[in-house]
Amino acid sequence: MRDSFVIGQYDWLKTQGGRPAGERRYAILRVGKIKTKGQLGAALSHNFRERHTPNADLDRLHENTVLKGPENGQDVVAAWEARAPEKIRKNAVHALEYFVGASPEKMAAMSRTQQDAYFRKALDWFEARHGKDNVLSAVIHRDETTPHMQILVIPLDARGKLNARELVGGKATLSKMQTDFAHEVGIAFGLERGRERSQATHQTIKEYYAHAQEPVEADFRLPERRKGHVLGVGRESDEEWRQRATEAAREAIVRAKAQYEDRLRQIERGAAQLLAGIRTHEQALRRGLGLSTPEERQMADIHMNGLLITARTRELSPTESRELVEAVETVLGPDGMTRLLGGDLDQLPGETFADRTQAAAPVLHALVDAGRDVTLALDRLEGHWRSLEEARQAEQEEKRMRARTVVIEKTHDHTHDEGDVWEL
Structure with a gap:
């Protein structure tokens, strides 16, 4: 999805400052512009898992929930067509897709009931902001690492024209949207707004998935020897340092092994999805021939x-x-x-x-x-x-x-x- 605006801090970013990892409790809100019906269909195919989705666990597809709208992408497109104006500008934004989530550690700390309540409140917030009839679809994904919700909105203004600029145009509008969302939705669930004018750079979904396929690099450094205080009081002996270095190395190996195993599971899930897609395509070709x-x-x-x-x-x-x-x-x-x-x-x-x-x-x-x-x-x-x-x-x-x-x-x-x- 191109030309996406990212607001707030979340797990798909390269942070520069802010809270250390593990302590972040940010409300995540991201919005992207969909400029053609082709992009609209592609986005919906992803949302409803009607095509191969990297990092989605096939065994957890049943946990995904359609919170609002039809159960498949084709019917959402039909709903969009029913509300779209008869004449559409060539450069008009056809739809807005919102990503709603939270910092992974905070989302993991929520119960399923709390997560559902957070997503429901977020959906109500969007319906009040954009008009209930203009919110065409809301799908909660639980088949990826961190639960999140994707909402599709047709950006109609008061005249019934496609006008995304009025809804999300400009940095000031986006910044206020993030502030409003955090105050009116996030705070009730222990979430806060990301730092304004942060220098953090954000990754697109495509960049995130590409990064997920990179080789695992073991992050290990030998611990520094404790020198102690004046006159060497508290100084670490060679044997003490070797024991501590050995333990640190052992922990690093365990972490690296866990990372490799997690990466292997991701690859296996992706391969299974790809194989299922190939088989479906093969069956369609054989039927056609x-x-x-x-x-x-x-x-x-x-x-x-x-x-x-x-x-x-x-x-x-x-x-x-x-x-x-x-x-x-x-x-x-x-x-x-x-x-x-x-x-x-x-x-x-x-x-x-x-x-x-x-x-x-x-x-x-x-x-x-x-x-x-x-x-x-x-x-x-x-x-x-x-x-x-x-x-x-x-x-x-x-x-x-x-x-x-x-x-x-x-x-x-x-x-x-x-x-x-x-x-x-």
């Missing part, structure tokens, strides 16, 4: 039918919707998908015309969510529904006519008195 095995098509057919049964009772979740698209692509293959998007709904599962038409609705809905053009297929589906309705009405009319015929026949065959009244 029609290279799925018979076993894969059989399993996909079972999964597809299960999702279609589910769709009869409730709306599919975004994850289920994506799974349905993948299953349909695997079962039909590229040629079948071309026919489907062209309006050939007869290849969908179902023994009868009505069954196949019923299956078409959730499939087409899932394809729309995936960004596919289903105009022709929708026209065909509408025609099918009209045909079904006409057939139903014709059947009802036929039943009514048969019932009328039976009444007429019974009337003609019945012996009755002249006073009897027969209504048809």
Whole structure:
């Protein structure tokens, strides 16, 4: 994310002065400008872990929480489009992304309930500042080293125009924002504002991840010999100094080993994520080329039918919707998908015309969510529904006519008195 403004002091910085490491208790607030829809989609893919994320622990993905907004990036983009003005300047900032956190040692000292309360209060603060409807998404990440929250805001001014300059333009505005955030949110949780006009230089996320991949360097220096006071009182003997130096070296080795092991775990997690992404991409390519095995098509057919049964009772979740698209692509293959998007709904599962038409609705809905053009297929589906309705009405009319015929026949065959009244 480029052109980011950083305010306050936090763990992703090279400090020059301020509190020593381990004693920092700063409220962290960072904001970045997103200038295009492409950058918007990329930021949301990171927030919702829809792409490989360095330093994110796959085993802790379930601990992430969507505090506000949709459950996936595509729906957040749709929410942005719903609020964005019809005309957008070429150089307009499309969105603001805020990073909310705290110094690692202070965040680690908070309980889960306290952390949640901090993030909730921060979200309320942003909604009051930017307007509740303009805060489109808030996601808490707990799958990285230090819990934090990322908030996406569409920067609309009072006229409904994209105007990030009015919200975060200039150092004075950013400095006041940091002060307000610390006083109105951070203080209640034992956090304070970073030093104003600090000479600290801050790292971008990209720089931080690059630094995380650097080799571990053992930080070790031999301890200085204690010289003692006047006349050598308290002077350290050679044996005492050797013992103390040996202990210091042993502690340095333990620290270096722990650092190497932590780095190894990070690499293993990153490799697992990368491998999962490669496998997902490979599966998509094989589906697109029609290279799925018979076993894969059989399993996909079972999964597809299960999702279609589910769709009869409730709306599919975004994850289920994506799974349905993948299953349909695997079962039909590229040629079948071309026919489907062209309006050939007869290849969908179902023994009868009505069954196949019923299956078409959730499939087409899932394809729309995936960004596919289903105009022709929708026209065909509408025609099918009209045909079904006409057939139903014709059947009802036929039943009514048969019932009328039976009444007429019974009337003609019945012996009755002249006073009897027969209504048809």
